[in-house]
Amino acid sequence: MSETAPAADPGPAAATSKEFRERGFGALVRWDSVVAVVLVLVLLYSFGSVKNFGNSLNLSFLIGNTLPIAIIALPMCMLVASGQIDLSVGSMAGLSGAIMGALWNNGWPIQQIIPICLAVGLLGGLLNGLLVTRLGLPSLAVTIGTLALFRGLAQIILGANAVTDFPEQYLTFGSGRIGSSFVPTAAIPYLVLVVLAVVLLHVSRFGRAVFAIGANEQAAYFAGLRVRRTRLILFALTGLLASATGVFWVLHYASARYDNATGLELSVVAAVLLGGIDFDGGKGTILGAIAGVFLLGTLQNVMSLQDVSAQTQIIVTGVLLVVSVLAPRTARQVRQYAARRRVVSAVKRAASASA
Amino acid sequence: MSEKTARRGRLLVAGTALAVLSLGLSACGSTTKNTATSTSSSGSGSATTSASGSANPNAPLKTGLTVAFLPKQVNNPYFTTSDGGGKTALTKLGETYKEVGTSSATDTAGQVSYVNTLTQQQVAAIAVSAQDAGALCTALKQAMKNGIKVVTYDSDTNPDCRQVFVSQASSEDLGRSEVQLLGKQLNYTGDIAILSAAQTATNQNTWIGFMKDELKKPQYKNMKLVKVAYGNDDAQTSFQQTQGLMQQYPNLKGIISPTTVGIKAAAQYLSGSSYKGKVMLTGLGTPNDMRQYVKDGTVAGFELWDPGKLGQLAAYTAVALSSGQITGASGETFTAGDLGSYTIGASGIILLGKPTVFSKDNIDQFNF
Numbered sequence: 168m169s170e171t172a173p174a175a176d177p178g179p180a181a182a183t184s185k186e187f188r189e190r191g192f193g194a195l196v197r198w199d200s201v202v203a204v205v206l207v208l209v210l211l212y213s214f215g216s217v218k219n220f221g222n223s224l225n226l227s228f229l230i231g232n233t234l235p236i237a238i239i240a241l242p243m244c245m246l247v248a249s250g251q252i253d254l255s256v257g258s259m260a261g262l263s264g265a266i267m268g269a270l271w272n273n274g275w276p277i278q279q280i281i282p283i284c285l286a287v288g289l290l291g292g293l294l295n296g297l298l299v300t301r302l303g304l305p306s307l308a309v310t311i312g313t314l315a316l317f318r319g320l321a322q323i324i325l326g327a328n329a330v331t332d333f334p335e336q337y338l339t340f341g342s343g344r345i346g347s348s349f350v351p352t353a354a355i356p357y358l359v360l361v362v363l364a365v366v367l368l369h370v371s372r373f374g375r376a377v378f379a380i381g382a383n384e385q386a387a388y389f390a391g392l393r394v395r396r397t398r399l400i401l402f403a404l405t406g407l408l409a410s411a412t413g414v415f416w417v418l419h420y421a422s423a424r425y426d427n428a429t430g431l432e433l434s435v436v437a438a439v440l441l442g443g444i445d446f447d448g449g450k451g452t453i454l455g456a457i458a459g460v461f462l463l464g465t466l467q468n469v470m471s472l473q474d475v476s477a478q479t480q481i482i483v484t485g486v487l488l489v490v491s492v493l494a495p496r497t498a499r500q501v502r503q504y505a506a507r508r509r510v511v512s513a514v515k516r517a518a519s520a521s522a
Numbered sequence: 523m524s525e526k527t528a529r530r531g532r533l534l535v536a537g538t539a540l541a542v543l544s545l546g547l548s549a550c551g552s553t554t555k556n557t558a559t560s561t562s563s564s565g566s567g568s569a570t571t572s573a574s575g576s577a578n579p580n581a582p583l584k585t586g587l588t589v590a591f592l593p594k595q596v597n598n599p600y601f602t603t604s605d606g607g608g609k610t611a612l613t614k615l616g617e618t619y620k621e622v623g624t625s626s627a628t629d630t631a632g633q634v635s636y637v638n639t640l641t642q643q644q645v646a647a648i649a650v651s652a653q654d655a656g657a658l659c660t661a662l663k664q665a666m667k668n669g670i671k672v673v674t675y676d677s678d679t680n681p682d683c684r685q686v687f688v689s690q691a692s693s694e695d696l697g698r699s700e701v702q703l704l705g706k707q708l709n710y711t712g713d714i715a716i717l718s719a720a721q722t723a724t725n726q727n728t729w730i731g732f733m734k735d736e737l738k739k740p741q742y743k744n745m746k747l748v749k750v751a752y753g754n755d756d757a758q759t760s761f762q763q764t765q766g767l768m769q770q771y772p773n774l775k776g777i778i779s780p781t782t783v784g785i786k787a788a789a790q791y792l793s794g795s796s797y798k799g800k801v802m803l804t805g806l807g808t809p810n811d812m813r814q815y816v817k818d819g820t821v822a823g824f825e826l827w828d829p830g831k832l833g834q835l836a837a838y839t840a841v842a843l844s845s846g847q848i849t850g851a852s853g854e855t856f857t858a859g860d861l862g863s864y865t866i867g868a869s870g871i872i873l874l875g876k877p878t879v880f881s882k883d884n885i886d887q888f889n890f
Contacts, residue, residue: 274555
């Protein structure tokens with residue numbers, strides 16, 4: 168994980184003794200590693216003491232139900248790292264599902280429907296991206312607008328119908344697993360996406376540009392980075408993957424409705440936040456985002472198995488989020504305070520030595 | 523950015539797009555809606571086999587079973603009442619009751635997750651009111667494969683995704699009994715109208731069909747259906763439609779509104795007008811909606827099934843299935859506690875029975 172971290176935050180491996188002295192434990196304890204460790208602990212606990220957690224059927228449910236969030240979290244992580252956000256992803260997933268249902272009802276073959284849905288996602292993402300980059304509008308406002316727009320279109324296209332009679336082998340792809348293992352069929356293409364996302368954000372120059380833009384847009388611009396184009400590409404990718412999530416959602420739950428994936432954007436943002444992606448931009452890792460996604464998914468699964476009520480689950484998630492936003496910031500402030508104290512005492516020492 | 527790195531970035535973006543495509547397309551095969559119906563019906567054979575074991579009507583009822591209720595929506599008074607009925611029945615039999623569900627009535631993904639969780643918890647049976655006839659199928663078949671009995675109540679899934687559907691009332695009973703109810707209130711004389719929901723609502727139109735058929739009987743020769751109005755299940759539209767009916771047909775003596783929204787709006791109009799108590803109103807409504815209009819004399823009686831009994835019957839059915847008394851095949855008979863004996867009809871449907879009529883004599887016994 169540390170090798171792929173951006174230059175701005177070298178991570179634990181790069182923590183030299185000097186840095187360690189300057190930054191204290193903060194150099195060792197990075198938030199995304201904390202989340203990953205917590206995830207492992209939660210998993211160990213669940214395997215050990217939650218009845219029915221460890222069987223392959225449950226694990227496949229856990230992963231399958233988390234996949235929609237996990238797919239969108241990949242581009243969302245990059246978008247947030249570049250200092251932007253897209254809140255229209257849930258609506259785009261719904262729109263993509265509505266188009267799928269409507270075309271299917273009209274007798275289109277599914278191999279033609281899916282590319283159309285993905286193309287719509289790409290266009291929707293481009294629309295968001297153009298509004299943000301060309302008109303200079305804030306992405307929060309733009310995507311709250313398109314959140315309503317896409318959902319409205321979905322309702323016009325499909326109405327209150329639910330389409331469920333998609334072909335068996337596609338539904339099996341959406342909700343089945345490989346043999347009797349715990350791996351959902353759809354996890355395989357997802358893993359390909361993860362590899363691509365890691366390479367794109369952490370190995371390629373495109374990724375370095377993303378972090379540079381997120382850290383300081385002006386500086387990145389004057390350094391010759393193509394700020395607007397980079398962000399446009401990120402918005403387009405987010406739209407594309409949001410529509411892919413919509414397609415997956417329809418197949419996984421065997422249900423194309425206009426209100427599919429309502430509120431999904433909040434889960435995605437929550438998971439990305441939890442995974443340590445800085446909302447001011449410039450910081451974060453794909454693997455942190457994935458750890459965040461699956462930590463939320465696992466907690467939800469465990470709480471359901473233990474009959475924790477839905478309301479309590481929401482509260483637990485909320486508290487977790489507040490902590491995940493609060494903890495890194497508090498840690499940073501403590502570090503800064505400690506550093507200032509050290510500087511002050513060093514200055515005092517120097518002053519008394521010279522006196 | 524140099525030309526070379528820009529190209530590499532573009533390649534990566536294109537690669538991502540390709541991977542996304544593969545995510546959608548990796549299950550291949552030429553499939554359109556028309557061919558799909560044949561594949562899905564051939565694929566459903568495995569689930570129906572679960573209902574084909576042999577039933578032993580004399581098998582003793584097992585105790586200590588966990589039966590989970592999964593309503594369309596939790597904290598909805600209607601489902602609170604029906605699930606409460608299920609709890610009563612299960613407690614009486616010595617079983618364990620639990621209720622889970624989503625707070626939204628259109629959260630199909632949430633319902634699927636709950637079915638999956640219940641499968642994991644290895645409950646004995648699930649009683650579910652499906653938000654969507656098809657969406658729960660994969661999950662419910664998975665549950666049945668794991669030995670869990672599945673009963674739908676109030677709202678069915680596709681027949682091969684459950685063992686038994688406990689139906690609140692037959693369309694024929696609902697349609698005919700509303701005419702019978704109004705006939706009695708009018709002494710079988712006068713013009714009547716129907717205030718329906720949307721013109722395209724399938725269930726409404728089925729009921730109206732039976733109403734028209736019932737009206738052909740000789741005892742209704744002095745009752746004339748003058749109009750079917752449509753309020754679109756919108757309170758304001760239904761209110762205006764009622765107003766329109768009264769102005770258009772001064773001799774109107776009765777209205778049937780087979781929709782809870784419509785009957786409430788019509789009652790609201792009538793109670794504030796000079797027609798109160800003179801024009802009879804009946805139909806399908808809930809006691810909580812209609813209580814004040816029954817008490818102030820606007821409505822003499824209306825009907826609906828008793829959701830409490832619906833939940834009880836679902837619970838008894840689930841226990842009978844889990845105990846092996848029935849398998850869900852048509853023609854099988856079992857005893858549902860105080861509710862009496864029931865026989866499974868065609869495609870695994872059990873009818874609760876005649877609708878319950880609510881009037882000022884009994885309305886305070888109900889809270890939903």
